[in-house]
Amino acid sequence: MKVLITGAAGRIGSCATDRLLARGDTVRGMDRRATGRSAAGYDEVVGSFDDAGAVARAMEGVEAVLHLGAFMSWAAKDRPAMFAANVEGTRVLLDAAAQAGVKRFVFASSGEVYPENAPQFLPVTEDHPLLANSPYGLTKLLGEEMVRFHQRAGSFEAVILRFSHTQNAEELLDEDSFFSGPRFFLRPRVAQQRGFGNEAVARLLEAADPGAPAHILARNEAGRAFRMHITDTRDMIQGLELALDRPEAAGGVFNLGATEPVDFPALLEKMSAITGYPVVTVDLPGAGVYYETSNAKMRTELGFRPEWTIGRMLVEAAEARAARMRK
């Protein structure tokens, strides 16, 4: 099968490319960054999703699309570029896929369409109301609507996957990584909040700085610690293959992510044992992050079997951290 993978230079797209090539598919990547990949059965188009010419070239001869590329940002300054990539770009890709006679289109949506950080009930299932409250979540919701439009029009078989928070294991203990740095390490969190313009939160966090690198255990204003899913990229790839291959996935919407949520106090304790950094607890204004999302539909209807628990991810994260320290 010839598959177009958008976001081929990204965390999930590069791993999906590896997997499909390994199983004998032909892959075309599309990303605004060149991947540097050279492999039998692989070619790529470097360009932006809202560039109709580049997208038409990317779509030539393609039977299925994994639309994994997106601009993920929560910074106000990035809003125009994010809507161009995620909304207009998705529209251009969908129209081109319909035109090219693509058979199946798999769309990477997000738990931010519910959103998971303000759930009306737990666990969050696919029936949860769609009440996105962040601009990024809104771009994903608008993307879903356009996918549903094409599904109704019979353009192709569409599958919507609402992705869990996803990480490569080696990112988990990396202070410099986009997600884990600010989530688990105090000083990167201060810098992130300052970058967002949340000066009051940045000061609150700074006041807890023990004068040396530390982990941050964030709690909400009532002292409840964070709980969320952290899914290993490799499990997401298993789910993507099921969405691509299984006839019964056609027309479906599925939460895709780890089965168990992660409780931050226990996780931070384990991280601290590895890094030797103390854990600093800070109660932040607001309701905080506390959710559990059900992947039961994906497991029962498509046979999804996630394998990478947070414990297994941490073992690899510790090895990767030790390797970085040796350099």
Ligand code: NAD
């Ligand atoms: P990533 O940032 O690692 O990769 C996204 C890729 O898209 C990047 O390589 C980037 O260059 C490319 N891209 C961005 N804008 C583009 C544009 N205008 N034209 C062409 N390419 C563009 O992200 P990821 O973690 O691999 O996520 C993959 C998908 O999963 C995204 O759609 C994301 O929104 C979704 N998702 C991710 C998470 C997560 O926690 N990682 C959670 C929910 C949903």
